[in-house]
Amino acid sequence: MVTTLHTQTNTTVRLARRPSGMPEDNDWSIADEPVERPDPGEVLVETLYVSVDPAMRAWVSGAQTYRAPVNPGDIMPAAAAGRVIESRDAALEVGDLVTGDLGVQRYAVRPARVLERITAPVDALPEHLGVLGIAGITAYIGLHDIGRLKPGDTLVVSGAAGAVGSAAGQIARAFGARVIGIAGGEEKCRYVVDDLGFDACLDHRDPELASALSAAAPKGIDVYFDNVGGDVLEAALDNLARGARIILCGAVSQYNSERMAGPSNYMELLIKRASMTGFVVFDHRDRFDQARAELSALLSRGELRADLHIRQGLHQFPTALRDLFTGTNRGKVLLKTTTNNADRAENGATR
């Protein structure tokens, strides 16, 4: 089935050079290119929302990560959501909404089999890139499958105002854990406690963070969900309970560094008979349906708040990526590929 393509121009965001430290605008090249045509088995998708994630910084570093490095000249990969506008596969029809790795671009040609059809109105697409997408599922699987969280446990979550951290803390609280967030600055900490409902939140800039954690978690940390690494990881290691589990999900504090700092007190893992386990959510696809069902239930009961930090237009990609590292965002960072007047007023604001 073929529909009329209203534009012949694709806007692409390609890596121009490997960033050094904080990514700059000039590390990317944004260009207009011809739209590709789908081959049999493929579909053409118009991208509507693009997920902007901390791991992107690692992908463009040239280092080995859990996926192939992104090289200069490549279109920047990204989880995204869009609408099928041309289909050469029976599994998808024109008009279907889908998510998948569409890249940071306006139009993407992809095999139908790598995309996931979303049966929700277009207004719900941002949630399907956030709390019902990889961020929320990562939080859910991290807590349950890797962290083996139990009701009554004390959970500490870093990056608590971010997409994964905010979901993790709320999921854990609804599950019966005591939840302490760690976030950047007083204002964000107020947001984490007042709006997200965490039991407490500590400022990662506090030079006495380890002591503050000890006061906030006097019986020790049973599960630590680490999104940031660095000093915060060390402070958490200093405060583990016997048998603690550390979920290694990210290291946002380190991604812009030339050489990562390792936790000098890692032998706390021995003293406390604790474990530190890395995971990549894509290994756990057999658990996605259950995760999404439980996240949807929490959302509908009002126990899960999923804020969005939306920037308008693909050209805002470098800015949106920096938002993750400058502590600007609360909740999920997204690019909306189209701009309109109503939205423009909110550009970069949390909705």
Added chain:
Amino acid sequence: MVTTLHTQTNTTVRLARRPSGMPEDNDWSIADEPVERPDPGEVLVETLYVSVDPAMRAWVSGAQTYRAPVNPGDIMPAAAAGRVIESRDAALEVGDLVTGDLGVQRYAVRPARVLERITAPVDALPEHLGVLGIAGITAYIGLHDIGRLKPGDTLVVSGAAGAVGSAAGQIARAFGARVIGIAGGEEKCRYVVDDLGFDACLDHRDPELASALSAAAPKGIDVYFDNVGGDVLEAALDNLARGARIILCGAVSQYNSERMAGPSNYMELLIKRASMTGFVVFDHRDRFDQARAELSALLSRGELRADLHIRQGLHQFPTALRDLFTGTNRGKVLLKTTTNNADRAENGATR
């Protein structure tokens, strides 16, 4: 039941001050003191062999470890084996051989219930402090319960010529794993391969250790049994297979440092979906009997060689402890409390 005590003098080794860096002779005070008498429920034990272990360096540092810190003035704790010479408890008779924390001293009074009776001839006591004692059991439980070793796995063991490392590699090889040791220097590596039967051994002093590991374990490391920490841990992290398990047993390379170095590449745990788990063997007492039975079977089949590095006399304690950190020992380091002419010639030699 009471027997005649042939001496009224106990020789004790007490911590005199906390060592700074490598422990010195003057960090300990060795004195003659009156022998204590047992109360009801207690026994008096004549110590015959004292186990000398790397963890002792951490106990005397004042840092929090898995046991209470040893303070200046305290008799140095130590696993040891001896003979009951006076009993005020029905569970033990004069002449019984026992192991337990007797401390670095000639005579110890202990509650009978904290000691373990050994039904073996006195000649076998060294094995009961080594391969059939905590070192061997630590290797066994670390590999099976923490590392979940499978036949066909590639195991890397650091401290491969030491008591725990040499046992771990041999147990794993008998279990069907491919075993690569890491030890200090060419001569030790030859010992690990030729005498202990490891498949390969790498020198931890090799500045290209990570590359050497990559060549020796081209499919990656499934299980890494870490006794040393530091650069060796980093080299192992750089070469993990997907789903690898790191058993955190010790950090001998770091115990004499003021501040431990953390593994800067710990995020390899995420990339490889791997885990790093600390354990303390005393949490697993319900597994000791099975471990000891399997270790005995390996010993009797000649599949487990358990070398001893014995020094004579309690006054040699500081030297024996340093042996662990200077790379002098092969196998289990022990003090024999009594000296005799035949033994003296072998002082410090591997038997």
